Amino acid sequence: MSIRLLSENTINQIAAGEVIERPASAVKELVENSIDAGAKNIEVVMIQGGRELIRVVDDGFGMTADELELAVERHATSKLKEDDLSNIVTMGFRGEALPSIASVSRFSFQSRAQDGDQAWKLSIEGGRKSAIVPTAGSRGSQVDVRDLFYSTPARLKFLKTDRTEFSQTLDVIKRLSMANPDIAFSLYDNERRAFQVSAGQGELLDNRLRRLGAILGAEFTENALEINALRENMTLGGYAGLPTYNRGNAQHQYLFVNGRPVKDKLLNGAVRGAYMDFLARNRHPVLALFLEVPTDMVDVNVHPSKAEVRFREAGVVRGLIVGALRHALSEAGHRASTSVSNAALGAFSSEYSGATMPFHSGHNQQNFQLPSTNLSKEFSERSYAYNAPMGRNEALEVDTSALSSESQDLSEFPLGAARGQLHETYIISQTKNGIIIVDQHAAHERLVYERMKKYMIDGNVPSQVLLLPEVVEIEQNSVDQLLARQGELNDLGLIFEPFGEGAIIVREVPALLGKVDVKGLILDLADELNELNQALSLKEKLEEVCSSMACHGSVRAGRRMATAEMNALLREMEITPHSGQCNHGRPTYVELKLSDVEKLFGRR
Secondary structure, three states, X not given: OOOOOOOHHHHHHHHXXXXXXXHHHHHHHHHHHHHHOOOOEEEEEEEHHHOOEEEEEEOOOOOOHHHHHHHOOOOOOOOOHHHOOOOOOOOOOOOXXXXXXXXXXXXXXXXXXXXXXXXXXXXXXXXXXXXOEEEOXXXXXXXXXXXXXXXXXXXXXXXXXXXXXXXHHHHHHHHHHHHOOXXXXXXXEOOEEEEEEOOOOOOHHHHHHHXXXXXXXXXXXXXXXXXXXXXXXXEEEEEEEOOOOEEOOHXXXXXXEOOEEEOOHHHHHHHHHHOOOOOOOOOEEOEEXXXXXXXXXXXXXXXXXXXXXXXXXHXXXXXXXXXXXXXXXXXXXXXXXXXXXXXXXXXXOHHXXXXXXXXXXXXOOOOOOOOOOOOOHHHHHHHHHHOOOOOOOOOOOOOOOOOXXXXXXXXXXXXXXXXEEEOOOEEEEEEOOEEEEEEHXXXXXXXXXXXXXXXXXXXXXXXXXXXXXXXXXXXXXXXXXXXXXHHHHHXXXXXXXXXXXXXXXXXXXXXXXXXOOHHHHHHHHHHHHHHOOOOOOHXXXXXXXXXXXXXXOOOOOOOOOOHHHHHHHHHHHHHOOOOOEOOOOOEOEXXXXXXXXXXXXXXX
């Protein structure tokens, strides 16, 4: 069999298999071309999910007749200066998109340069290019892609339903519009306008937040933390949702590198690591992060779709993301999301009688959300100066003499003064402006966890010797996993050793846990170590273990507490980072404003 060169159209169809996987891929390439052309208004029309027609219209620079003819040639581009792949500053650069799309569709491209007095049109069908002809048209460009994949029926069979293909395109447009808040976008599904955002005016940060709010909803902007960090000529900006504002999958995480939407395992892993202290593993934060990296430190030429990138200093990038997110979460104090109080009021209302609240007591929680509590610096400082850190768990050893002083108006504090306990599970507190309901177990779980983390960082986790060492029988595989981490667990105050086949003997437990079910703790730790992703760092694994241990060492639901103990818990919450949610992402408290309560009784 002799070797021969493939035809130009066959080469383009092979390239199309890499670049154009579905209608959304074609839209992405065409819209990126419009962005590179300086467009300020981009309109996309899809008919039958893009099978029948994809039309992209922009008001960019446009092209002359000579430029139009060259643009559809393979590897022809105006974007790669001096053939330097280490300095890519545009969305496109490969020169493959237009000829690839044209090889698998009935393609037409008309354009008029900004200083031109005539528009020109070029058509391609089945790889055969027609002559360029003059046509009527405004400044900018219009690309029509009809009958996509008609020349490659096998690829056409792999397309999903029209609705699915359109939803994929909608996601592409949303991501591109997030990265370009100064450009107006609109997307039509047949004749229905399914998406539209106007061009922003003013400062970039303001425009970016307004654009994110228009796409993700006003609720996101109310529960978003601003991210702004710099490290080694890399900058990270954007907004990240509070831990209590979360979703059941990672589809609402939007990551951008130099204005390019990407889906990168390194970046996703960094986000997961930053939120590990605050969310259960089946919950995911909502965020949009924009990373700016020097062009010589990132490679965007990894895949023809340009959706993946590689970093020269991957560790620095990961550290920047984790550090910036954790700093923002720490600065938020115990602020939490804004909608749980609305859900609570809805549950009280007759309109929502019988409705299920959107949060539960188990660890497989739904979308937990809380009211916003803006803590003043003065309140936090007063709380910190007035209250000593809590002692060991079960007795909640605190100096209660000052807390019971009649001269101290505890309702002045952000979380108010404890007035009672509901079902020995919830603390009812009164503030100046309303009431707060605290889940005593969830709140104390966070407090114990933060103290354990601090001790772990300091390398000094106090332990208490068990009067009678306890033997725990478990599977030998679990014994082996615990023994593999024996040194780290010893550092956390958990002292144990093997005790024959399929058993260990526990001699000391962390003092912070107080009275604890030793067998339950060991079984849960064994399960935790078994389920943890092996790719996690040792520090992240230990933090997961700390989380499980803190859950066992917290004030349990059903335990009656004295008023002084309840107030002590509230005061420590005010000075403890991230106390708005427990280690599993559940809310620790709900706030109802007095005005909201009055509305329930018709007083307003």
